[in-house]
Amino acid sequence: MLKNNKNKGMDLNIISKTNTHGGFGAGMINLSNMSAVIIDGEEAYIDIGALHAKSKIERGIKFLPQKDEVPNGRKCWIVWAAADRNENGPYYAGLTACEMLVDPEARRGWKILADHVNKMDAAMKRRYMLDELNDQEKATLRHMLEQHNVEMWANSPEELKNALT
Structure with missing residues (x-):
């Protein structure tokens, strides 16, 4: 409205x-079945504030259009996560990863808003787009998803499980 x-x-x-x-x-x-997982180094956690660009990691950061304008930024990811339910119960239905850089000391960051919007849309359309994550980031995300809800992980398709191995 x-x-x-x-x-x-x-x-x-x-x-x-x-x-x-x-x-x-x-x-x-x-967006009632959407959430966001933040991957920051070896930590992954749910932060629903990311749906409105107000996650813990984004607050107080001015995002700039050029990556080189944030030379001391650390790489973080927002993973858009869609949940659904099938005959077996709830499952992770769509997951897409979006890169961003943040430099909390300089209060500057970098992200491509269009990429975040397009990948959120892809997650809502039940796609898995996690190829940009490195092996450590994939392991961190997988561990968080498994620990968050064992049933959802068990009900999730092999496509997702294979994407995170």
């Missing part, structure tokens, strides 16, 4: 698929 706010411009409210009236807002993006 768009609403006009003279001080802020236009706001976008996400409407859940529970909207069954078919009127305004029907068919809008549903």
Whole structure:
């Protein structure tokens, strides 16, 4: 739903698929089954704030358009994660990884917003795009997903498990 706010411009409210009236807002993006995993070195954790570019790692950072403008940035990843349910129960239905650099001391960072949007869309469309992660990052993500919910990991397709080995 768009609403006009003279001080802020236009706001976008996400409407859940529970909207069954078919009127305004029907068919809008549903993020109720989306989350984000942050990979920062050897640590991976869920940070729902990333859905609005307000994850712990992004807060207070001014993102610049050129990677070389953040020479001391450390590489981190936002992994967009979509969950779904099949006959066996819940599973990790889509996962895509987006690189970013952050330099908390300089309060500067780099990311390509279009890449984040496109990969979030791909995760919502039940795709796995994790090739850019190195072996350590894949192992860190796999461990976090396994530990977060054993049932979801067990129900996830072999395509995902193979992508993270």
